Amino acid sequence: MKLHEYAGAPNALRVNIFLEELGLTIEHVQVDIRAGENLTAKFKAKAPNGLIPYLELDDGTCISESVAICRYLESVSGIRDDSLFGSTPLEVARIEMWHRLVEFQVLVPALQAFRNISGIYTDRENINQEWGLESKQRYLDILPTLEQQLTTHFYIAGNKFSIADITLFCVVNFMRVLKIELTDDLPNLQQWFAKMSQRPSVIRAQSTD
């Protein structure tokens, strides 16, 4: 099994934290997305979404999309009794619900802010600076909803650590690199972020990333 990734990208970190939570070590292969390696027909034959990371199994089967990779690795490793996607129907639903809020209302605006403000990919996509600023504002505007959730819960989807925490950590961490910090009016989110930063899986994933 090989994980094709671009170290430093938030989705690479997401899968690597998940791998550390499982205690799994697998081979990593770097893909030069800056040079557009992911835009080639050869790459898209493996990962039709045109994105890293993707997991290549020993028989050549490829799985793209970080969350699909995490689900697969958790299932086949059989290491955890308590799934990071939830175990009972209600827990699964709660984690999915909060994870989707994080993905569609935090991750999507964050990435659109990054790509449209930084203009990092002007060689391959039309950028819209104004939409970048709007997306940054939407990212900031959703944070109080998570702050509110953390006033009564230890973690994003309840009192149990889950995939929703991993994803949110990677987004907030990525935005900090862009100098967009958690402000002091979000004390619970700040505490949660500090706690996440000290989690062994996160420390290990970041040190090898």
Added chain:
Amino acid sequence: MKLHEYAGAPNALRVNIFLEELGLTIEHVQVDIRAGENLTAKFKAKAPNGLIPYLELDDGTCISESVAICRYLESVSGIRDDSLFGSTPLEVARIEMWHRLVEFQVLVPALQAFRNISGIYTDRENINQEWGLESKQRYLDILPTLEQQLTTHFYIAGNKFSIADITLFCVVNFMRVLKIELTDDLPNLQQWFAKMSQRPSVIRAQSTD
């Protein structure tokens, strides 16, 4: 159990098709999103994402996000042996992978095109016409990837009907309402769409919607 929805919205149709696939009938409650009912504190206490649909259980527990609702309903109904989210680890991963491609690269641009071109919510959000047109183009640009997948598979995630088909159908159907049709250079997608339109669950969900 009550499903709070806005009939006519693509996510309402998505959950209703899923309900028909399960053969489940539950009470529906309409939420007036045009009037901004979903923007109130009362609504957000039930659905923190501020979106319909959400499912309210008999004990008052609420689950928002369409896919979380579908996962929950499928689990508790126990009706299907073959989950619409996949049964084996590899099938689960394949369905998740294609479903996410559909959600992030088809649904997100489609909704951003709709909201920014139609300007339907100028009373509640900043719109960006230029981003709307860019999003429409991105929606059109990803369709050949799905066309390609359908040259060798009956359904979006392989040869088995799944949640990925339901989501894609709802998006393409919604875009047709906006006069954005599947063009003749996408014959497999056109055939798939015609087949989906004739599926009993889709006919029933659309007739009661």
